[in-house]
Amino acid sequence: DADVTQTPRNRITKTGKRIMLECSQTKGHDRMYWYRQDPGLGLQLIYYSFDVKDINKGEISDGYSVSRQAQAKFSLSLESAIPNQTALYFCATSDNRDRAADTQYFGPGTRLTVL
Amino acid sequence: DQQVKQNSPSLSVQEGRISILNCDYTNSMFDYFLWYKKYPAEGPTFLISISSIKDKNEDGRFTVFLNKSAKHLSLHIVPSQPGDSAVYFCAASANNNDMRFGAGTRLTVKP
Numbered sequence: 001d002a003d004v005t006q007t008p009r010n011r012i013t014k015t016g017k018r019i020m021l022e023c024s025q026t027k028g029h030d031r032m033y034w035y036r037q038d039p040g041l042g043l044q045l046i047y048y049s050f051d052v053k054d055i056n057k058g059e060i061s062d063g064y065s066v067s068r069q070a071q072a073k074f075s076l077s078l079e080s081a082i083p084n085q086t087a088l089y090f091c092a093t094s095d096n097r098d099r100a101a102d103t104q105y106f107g108p109g110t111r112l113t114v115l
Numbered sequence: 116d117q118q119v120k121q122n123s124p125s126l127s128v129q130e131g132r133i134s135i136l137n138c139d140y141t142n143s144m145f146d147y148f149l150w151y152k153k154y155p156a157e158g159p160t161f162l163i164s165i166s167s168i169k170d171k172n173e174d175g176r177f178t179v180f181l182n183k184s185a186k187h188l189s190l191h192i193v194p195s196q197p198g199d200s201a202v203y204f205c206a207a208s209a210n211n212n213d214m215r216f217g218a219g220t221r222l223t224v225k226p
Contacts, residue, residue, distance in 0.1 A: 042204060043216040058213060090158050102147045102208050106158030
């Protein structure tokens with residue numbers, strides 16, 4: 001079984017719709033992250049959370065919100081989706097100990113298309 | 116602003132030869148560097164890392180070199196194998212904070 005799972009794997013939606021992407025992990029890690037990948041831009045950090053009560057904005061948080069429901073769950077919401085949010089979204093986790101936190105474990109990704 | 120840059124979007128090498136992937140960074144506060152590998156339809160997976168107190172780290176066929184004065188790191192794969200064909204991302208972090216990724220280099224290893 002995968003350590004980091006994302007649902008859904010693919011989603012097509014329309015402009016203005018509210019969308020939630022979910023991430024679950026069984027690694028027991030405290031830290032969780034949401035990234036988006038666009039062609040030619042690599043991975044950009046949207047939000048990250050170092051524990052259940054901690055939420056931090058990343059490089060490109062505008063238009064997104066997150067919820068850390070439990071240590072194992074971190075969801076990403078697009079309140080009103082727009083076409084330039086069409087991208088591949090990745091969830092990741094890392095351990096809280098020392099530089100081990102730098103090694104992140106990624107989910108398989110969610111491909112989101114906003115029409 | 117892209118603080119981590121991979122200027123070669125693609126690289127093609129022959130099986131058995133050396134693959135060299137390059138990465139440049141601009142933030143002098145970065146103190147930890149990583150390489151991730153990504154296959155299609157999968158998330159990136161950690162490959163190898165290096166701390167700024169070192170200039171080389173080796174793990175089997177993979178070696179990462181760090182040149183702090185030039186703000187440059189490279190990943191060497193020797194010998195290259197067809198299964199190494201993937202997109203490779205360079206990443207950097209400062210003081211255990213959020214990580215910045217490069218745009219990736221697509222490596223193709225031809226049999």
